[in-house]
Amino acid sequence: MTHKLIEKSKKHLWLPFTQMKDYDQDPLIIESGEGIKVKDIHGKEYYDGFSSVWLNVHGHRKKELDEAIKNQLEKIAHSTLLGMTNVPATELAEKLIEITPDKLTRVFYSDSGAEAMEIALKMAFQYWKNIGRQEKQIFISMQNGYHGDTIGAVSLGAIDLFHHVYGALMFKSYKVPYPYVYRSDSGDPSLCRDECLQRLEELLMERHDEIAALSIESMVQGAAGMIVMPKGFLSGVRELCTKYDVLMIVDEVATGFGRTGKMFACEHEQVQPDLMAAGKGITGGYLPIAVTFTSEKIYEAFYDDYETLKTFFHGHSYTGNQLGCAVALENLRLFQTDSIVKNVAKKSEQLKEMLEELASLPHVGDIRQLGLMCGIELVQDKATKEPYPLEKRIGYRVSLKMRELGMLTRPMGNVIVFMPPLVSTKRELQLMVNIMKIAIEVIPQEEAILSGQDV
Numbered sequence: 242m243t244h245k246l247i248e249k250s251k252k253h254l255w256l257p258f259t260q261m262k263d264y265d266q267d268p269l270i271i272e273s274g275e276g277i278k279v280k281d282i283h284g285k286e287y288y289d290g291f292s293s294v295w296l297n298v299h300g301h302r303k304k305e306l307d308e309a310i311k312n313q314l315e316k317i318a319h320s321t322l323l324g325m326t327n328v329p330a331t332e333l334a335e336k337l338i339e340i341t342p343d344k345l346t347r348v349f350y351s352d353s354g355a356e357a358m359e360i361a362l363k364m365a366f367q368y369w370k371n372i373g374r375q376e377k378q379i380f381i382s383m384q385n386g387y388h389g390d391t392i393g394a395v396s397l398g399a400i401d402l403f404h405h406v407y408g409a410l411m412f413k414s415y416k417v418p419y420p421y422v423y424r425s426d427s428g429d430p431s432l433c434r435d436e437c438l439q440r441l442e443e444l445l446m447e448r449h450d451e452i453a454a455l456s457i458e459s460m461v462q463g464a465a466g467m468i469v470m471p472k473g474f475l476s477g478v479r480e481l482c483t484k485y486d487v488l489m490i491v492d493e494v495a496t497g498f499g500r501t502g503k504m505f506a507c508e509h510e511q512v513q514p515d516l517m518a519a520g521k522g523i524t525g526g527y528l529p530i531a532v533t534f535t536s537e538k539i540y541e542a543f544y545d546d547y548e549t550l551k552t553f554f555h556g557h558s559y560t561g562n563q564l565g566c567a568v569a570l571e572n573l574r575l576f577q578t579d580s581i582v583k584n585v586a587k588k589s590e591q592l593k594e595m596l597e598e599l600a601s602l603p604h605v606g607d608i609r610q611l612g613l614m615c616g617i618e619l620v621q622d623k624a625t626k627e628p629y630p631l632e633k634r635i636g637y638r639v640s641l642k643m644r645e646l647g648m649l650t651r652p653m654g655n656v657i658v659f660m661p662p663l664v665s666t667k668r669e670l671q672l673m674v675n676i677m678k679i680a681i682e683v684i685p686q687e688e689a690i691l692s693g694q695d696v
């Protein structure tokens with residue numbers, strides 16, 4: 242039976258962000274999960290070391306979340322949000338607004354982080370049209386940002402490795418440098434921050450009349466390799482956006498809902514965005530709900546008689562799905578009763594100490610962490626910071642080794658990702674760090690031997 246499943250998977254499936262040749266060599270089929278572990282069809286268990294790609298909060302099969310879905314199912318699974326609303330979507334909107342930065346007062350639902358960003362950029366674009374400033378049409382975004390994989394989100398994001406092939410389809414946007422301290426010339430956080438802010442200001446000074454909005458991942462560039470920005474950068478960007486009358490779109494899809502030790506990462510710098518996208522942790526990792534938040538000022542620019550055609554013409558079949566909103570509501574209740582955010586802040590201190598054990602390993606170049614969001618950048622040569630070449634696939638091989646040892650994660654190039662479920666205990670964190678440590682020691686050693694270097 243398990244053999245048949247693997248055969249079927251190889252015959253019919255095409256997996257996201259996956260070279261299927263890799264899958265065919267190392268198929269993995271998950272059958273169940275419990276707490277912070279998942280189990281495959283052979284009965285082997287794995288720590289969910291990346292929260293099933295950055296989603297999971299309370300662990301798998303959390304009783305209260307399961308119940309919330311069952312209870313909602315007794316009433317209705319789905320009805321549309323076009324021109325009307327439903328009970329859980331309405332209740333959830335109120336609860337969300339209570340926990341987001343004060344300036345954000347409106348909730349627009351969607352099904353994925355990419356779509357939440359797509360909505361943010363369309364709203365920003367139309368906002369200026371609606372108030373009679375159609376010359377403001379262009380976006381600014383950060384080099385190596387990631388906002389999802391739809392064409393609009395890719396036009397802002399553009400990680401070369403994923404997206405260069407679609408270059409001709411993308412709309413024009415200005416890219417400004419992001420403060421990647423480890424790979425900056427000076428290696429100094431403040432210098433690196435100030436240089437990047439200066440480059441942004443130069444662009445704004447010259448072009449602000451044609452710029453609609455700037456988009457930025459909040460506090461951490463996730464897909465680029467868990468790159469934590471230096472203190473003062475996000476608030477510096479906010480100040481410049483205000484000064485030059487440009488809307489600020491903050492992408493909290495990865496960082497929102499407690500991941501970094503605050504409910505939303507922009508709270509680290511008291512930043513009030515004009516638009517904010519969230520997703521991932523919003524349903525505790527259960528169902529595809531995402532949200533774009535906006536200020537009242539933006540909402541009001543669309544509110545008018547129908548014939549002015551200021552309506553925001555956007556929405557999908559499953560927007561505001563009741564099952565998803567019901568489980569998101571219960572997720573938010575658990576955030577409160579289980580003091581999730583406070584606990585993440587505490588556990589992130591404990592984790593910081595554990596990660597120090599990895600810092601001395603010969604191929605660990607940089608360890609970056611904010612809350613329970615971590616990246617460990619492996620380098621071929623620690624002294625010169627020389628990266629491993631792409632074809633060595635070092636991150637991938639380390640992650641496969643971790644899988645063998647009973648933990649799942651997915652690297653970003655040479656960066657090992659560690660994003661455990663937010664409820665992971667101190668002991669579980671230590672056990673997962675131990676697995677990472679072994680894999681990060683063994684694979685680079687193996688690589689050195691294979692390529693004939695002295696060890």
Ligand SMILES: *Cc1c(COP(=O)(O)O)cnc(C)c1O
Nearest residue numbers: 353354355387388389463494495
């Ligand atoms: C995951 C992610 C997205 C895209 O979300 P999807 O739900 O995968 O579409 C957008 N922005 C950031 C920062 C993300 O981490």
